[in-house]
Amino acid sequence: MHPSLEGITLICFDLDGTLVDSVPDLAAAVDLALADLALPVAGEARVRDWVGNGSRVLVERALTSALGQPPEAERLEAAHARFLHHYGQAPNARTRLYPGVREALEGLAARGLTLTLVTNKPAAFIAPILGGLGIEGCFARCLGGDSLAEKKPHPAPLLAMSDHFEVPPSRCLMVGDSRHDIAAGKAAGFRTLAVPYGYNHGEPVAASGPDGLVESLAELV
Numbered sequence: 001m002h003p004s005l006e007g008i009t010l011i012c013f014d015l016d017g018t019l020v021d022s023v024p025d026l027a028a029a030v031d032l033a034l035a036d037l038a039l040p041v042a043g044e045a046r047v048r049d050w051v052g053n054g055s056r057v058l059v060e061r062a063l064t065s066a067l068g069q070p071p072e073a074e075r076l077e078a079a080h081a082r083f084l085h086h087y088g089q090a091p092n093a094r095t096r097l098y099p100g101v102r103e104a105l106e107g108l109a110a111r112g113l114t115l116t117l118v119t120n121k122p123a124a125f126i127a128p129i130l131g132g133l134g135i136e137g138c139f140a141r142c143l144g145g146d147s148l149a150e151k152k153p154h155p156a157p158l159l160a161m162s163d164h165f166e167v168p169p170s171r172c173l174m175v176g177d178s179r180h181d182i183a184a185g186k187a188a189g190f191r192t193l194a195v196p197y198g199y200n201h202g203e204p205v206a207a208s209g210p211d212g213l214v215e216s217l218a219e220l221v
């Protein structure tokens with residue numbers, strides 16, 4: 001048993017940058033939204049550093065970069081609506097599971113652990129993405145960035161999982177790629193585990209002080 005799992009019965013997984021490399025499709029939708037507004041496109045490398053705080057903040061960062069200043073509320077709403085439209089058309093065109101993810105999820109579920117998903121991505125995209133990759137059956141419950149009033153780094157969605165499954169936070173593990181996952185996990189009283197290969201605004205996630213770090217989720221099984 002991996003030391004991070006000792007005493008753990010419930011795991012909350014982050015999605016983008018932890019289970020799936022979704023930046024190619026996120027960047028495509030951001031660029032289509034920018035083009036709709038006759039603004040210069042951003043490209044994958046920059047979008048990678050902007051992911052992590054949900055779709056509205058992603059679009060806000062893209063507009064701020066394109067305009068050289070923060071957007072007005074009306075322009076942000078228009079661009080966000082265009083982003084949601086485009087991303088909804090093809091959330092899975094180039095999105096892929098990271099190596100080891102499928103084996104890890106299946107192995108952990110087979111051991112009787114309760115697996116859940118807590119993403120800052122809008123909830124509407126969760127089922128199409130998990131379904132497209134064939135991993136929807138691994139999760140007992142999923143929450144998106146708009147499922148509750150608060151999203152990560154707030155601990156609310158993690159505590160909602162702990163409450164729902166009646167598992168005390170000390171027996172819960174948050175697994176993620178960004179400082180928002182680690183901060184939410186710490187604030188919820190969960191153990192925290194980081195993966196270094198995802199998106200963390202260009203900084204190493206180890207700087208957030210997770211309880212553990214694995215190069216691949218396959219190490220868990």
Ligand SMILES: O=C(O)COP(=O)(O)O
Binds near residue numbers: 015051118122
């Ligand atoms: O949509 C985002 O900004 C990030 O989503 P995540 O919480 O699954 O990493």
Ligand SMILES: [Mg+2]
Binds near residue numbers: 015016017176177198
């Ligand atoms: Mg993430």
